[in-house]
Structure formats: structure tokens, C-alpha cells
Amino acid sequence: MIEITNLVKKYGSNVAVNNISFTVKKGEIVGFLGPNGAGKSTTLNILTGYLSSTAGNATIDGIDILDNPSEAKKRIGFLPELPPLYLDMTVKEYLGFAYDLKRCKLNKPKHIKEVCEVVKVTDVFNRVIKNLSKGYRQRVGIAQALIGNPKALIFDEPTIGLDPKQIIDIRNLIKALGKEHTIILSTHILPEVQAICDRIVIINKGEIVADEKTEDIAKSVISTRRFNVKISGPSKDVLDYLRNKEGILYAEILRDQRDIESTSYLIEGQPNVDIRKPLFFGMAEKGWPIVGFENVGLSLEDVFIKLITKKPGKGRSQIDSTGKDEKNEDVNQEDQQ
Secondary structure (H helix, E strand, C coil): CEEEEEEEEEECCEEEEEEEEEEECCCCEEEEECCCCCCHHHHHHHHCCCCCCCEEEEEECCEECCCCHHHHHCCEEEECCCCCCCCCCEHHHHHHHHHHHCCCCCCHHHHHHHHHHHHCCHHHCCCEHHHCCHHHHHHHHHHHHHCCCCCEEEEECCCCCCCHHHHHHHHHHHHHHCCCCEEEEECCCHHHHHHHCCEEEEEECCEEEEEEEHHHHHHHCCCCEEEEEEECCCHHHHHHHHHHCCCEEEEEECCCCCCCCCEEEEEEECCCCCCHHHHHHHHHHHCCCEEEEEECCCCHHHHHHHHHCCCCCCCCCCECCCCCEHHHHHHHHHHHC
């Protein structure tokens, strides 16, 4: 449905987007992530026809956005970070204006009514937009993106500035829209991506650094395995054992201990090494029972930081394999002991 091929955008000698390629299939919700200045907004502006590219192509439903912008834009609904609302209009007037602006051919009253029912703004249909809450304004912005029933929807920070309930409402709305539309969601709120998206594309310094299914995104970093292990035994001796155990890359005592008879440890195995059986037999030999064992995957936040942080050879901001800042490692170890 959406295809970007070898896309390049330069501003003089500055390369904002550097030869990126990815596709979004019909009915797929893709999270498009990256730090500030990574090239996200530039890519979205090219995709929606607001900017031209230096090289490469962007197509919507097989139609090139630069070669045939009118036809391509008919297939796109776009909600920018700041919704393009006319605050002195009523919701009815604004959606009617959007309908006319898009030269929509569908039955006007029926289509606008259906859109309002989908985004749940029917109860404020005759109210002036400036008198609506921010949550309702976002819904009205989504409503204008739906006018004309486009095949692809592009949302840029759709929940920014909303309260927790409004965020949940907008997330549920986007998930529901994903059943009928192809969606690109650009946001800085990582839990939002995990809750909504089928796939995640991460861009950094104008280049794509990850493109994976949401559940597989941790594989973009490294195939280590992390566990939360609860062990009944002398904590200092157990920690020393874990840190010297073959196959274990990292071990630390977890804070917030509530069980006085056992201690929880975060351990990480070396890549492609299954440490569970050796650890079981090792603890049994020491007489330290394992009373809990839980797999702990890398969070999306861990993955994101790892992918966008350039790891220097020696530096105070170096990120280790657990996603933690190594400059505090020695202090943490002394505290734990």
C-alpha cells in the first residue's frame, strides 16, 4: 500500500534522509520512531506531498506522490502534530470545509455523519472547535483525515498533550481504524507503539536502523537472554557465584525486596547460550534453591536507546548490554555488595 524506495532528501550539504526504503502492507499499523532530527517528519512530509525528495520514490497504492500528487493524496489521510483546525468553525462547518477541499464525491451528509460516529464527535457536532477539549480537538483532526475514506492514514504524535483517559481513547480509535486502513503512526511514546503497532521502523540520522515486527524488535539489538531469578541463599555469595558463572554476562541484585527468605537477581546470558539448566544444577549443588524464574525481554525503550546511541570505544555515556549506563556500573556493584 505504501512504498518508499531509496528515498533521499538533502538541504544543501545536510542529508536529512539518506537512501531509506520500507513498505507498509494493506491493513498494517506501523510505528515510525526516531529521536528529534532523525528524519521522521521529513519522510512523512515527502510521503504526504508537502516536500519533494532529492532522489528516490514514495508511492501510495502504486501511485507516485510526485508524479501524480492529486491522485496519490486522495488515498492519504494525514493528521500532523498540530491538527489543522479552524477554531472559529463548528465541527459541522469544519468537516464540511474539509469535504469540499478534498473534492470528495461521497454523499456529503451521510459520509460526514459516518465519520463523526466512528471518531465519536457526534455529540459536539454543532459546537465551536475552540470550545472543545484537546481530546475532542484531536478527534476532530482525525475526522478530517478520514474524510474521503482514504486507504492510508498517517498520524504524527496523535496523543501528545492528552490526559491518560484521552490517550487510551485515541489509541483504541487508531486500533479500530487499523481494521479498515493502512496506518503509519509516528510518536515518541513508546508504550503507545507496543500497544497499537504490528511493526516498528526506527530511523536515526536519516537511516533506518531497525524494521521488525513489534514482538521481534529486540532481535534488532542482540540475541541475549535476560531473567529475573529468585534464589534462597546468602545474597553476597549468590551474586559472586552468578557473576563468575560461565555463560552469564551480567548479574545484579534487584531492589524492592519483599521476600526475606530469598533474593531476586537480574541475570543476562551470553548470546545464544541457554543458562537455565547449568544454573539450576549449580544452585542445587550449592544448596541454594531457585524459587522463581522469569524471562525478562528487553523493553522497547531499551531497544530504542541502544539503536540510536552511538557506542564510543571509551566514554562516560557508553551503553552496556543491559541497556544501562556503564559509568555507574562500579558504584552499583559496590552498593549491592
